[in-house]
Amino acid sequence: MSTVVAAKHSDAASLVSNTIGEITRHIRTHELGPGDRLPSEAALSRQLSVSRTVVREAFSSLAAMRLIDLRAGRRATVAELDYGAMSLVIEHGVHTEQITVQQIYDVRRTIETRTAMLAALRRTADEVEGIRAHALAMRENFQRPEQVMEHDLAFHLEIAKAAKNPVFSLIVGAFERVSRQTWPIGWRSRPSDAEQLEMIQIHIELAEAIETGDPQSARDLMARHFDESVKALLAAGIA
Amino acid sequence: MSTVVAAKHSDAASLVSNTIGEITRHIRTHELGPGDRLPSEAALSRQLSVSRTVVREAFSSLAAMRLIDLRAGRRATVAELDYGAMSLVIEHGVHTEQITVQQIYDVRRTIETRTAMLAALRRTADEVEGIRAHALAMRENFQRPEQVMEHDLAFHLEIAKAAKNPVFSLIVGAFERVSRQTWPIGWRSRPSDAEQLEMIQIHIELAEAIETGDPQSARDLMARHFDESVKALLAAGIA
């Protein structure tokens, strides 16, 4: 039974792994939240009877997964939810050819048709403002692809945020790094101004649907957006 | 504009971060795939003009995100896609009360109604066998909750696999650690044998729908499964 996507059963009795476990356990048992400070490396070193080297590697690993924040001279603190690590995992999957760009679009479509719908139901006035601002900024800067891309990414993240479920934000964010690399391909496959503006127009209408509070339209527009994007990528010869 | 879920703009000019970047760049530019070997710590240390300590912490971080595999005495190798790190991130979010269990169920419902549908369309004979075996094993072992849970988890992962999109597997797997902790709560909230068997029955029917190749039924059954699960959790007083 080859599992393709697996999780190592890490009994991994290495000191570092155990130390990571102890630290996360510490967070859990002490009910620490974002911003709360962890013991110093030296303290943990004594407490767990391992060298500071081991504690440092454990901290470093936790920081890589963005579970804690590290800053020189300061104590480590519990981190806020952050999609940085997940974004690296996805990017790694694409670069090692274990994930295709099209598979990512399939997942994004599934997720984001839902966030669009929820956003239309739950958005606050502020969020509507942000979403619309990004959509309009895409149109205004449409001769500067860099800018368009940044606003596009922010647009999708803002919708996820308006859906009021941080897990959706996490997942949408997880695709950010890859999107930065594939976005220009999609853009170039829409060579005329008309085609580019048409793509941007969908974003604007989507912003309006969310503003109006029309979940069905929001959903449909997001679906259309992804259908068009996939079409564009296929036209550009992306497998 | 408070972002709630963020990604640190890691210009993070720390040596370790830079080294992590260099290593992932090495993987990318040399087009390394799973199993391929990376340079030794000493070699990278010389090549990048940093101490072995720094290289080690970078390796350790990459291993934490499951981008590479480390084993004593052996060279580091590029890892296969693995949801271990993502699962820790989600678990962290729940323990620090940045994510609620119900929010996870919302996302799982969105994702897994899709995987069920796709599985019905794309499954192989082997996968059907695996999926059904897990569903039946749930019924057979239904007096041993531990066993039921394990087969339940494997059931959902196998469906994701049958959907033939590793990103779905990654996401479904990302909820594994949390599920292991919340599953018993849902189970206990179905106190009678009849209720427990009813829940298991949905799994069996779902397996059948996937076997038959009926995407609509598969989808509906998965949706019902999650609706029931949420109801059970709410009954148990989970916010």
Added chain:
DNA sequence: CGGAAAAAGCTGCCATACAGGTTTTTCTTC
């Protein structure tokens, strides 16, 4: 009492050392 300066504490990084696992090379024997 307020604020500046000194002290203490902490992290980032480095060099070195050695135990124990793994790979490669060498040597022996058939």
Added chain:
DNA sequence: GAAGAAAAACCTGTATGGCAGCTTTTTCCG
């Protein structure tokens, strides 16, 4: 010459000690 065993070379895991530079706490002066 080939197969297999022994040795050498290489590699990672962990520990220790040290120092620069940043932060927090304490102390002391006005």
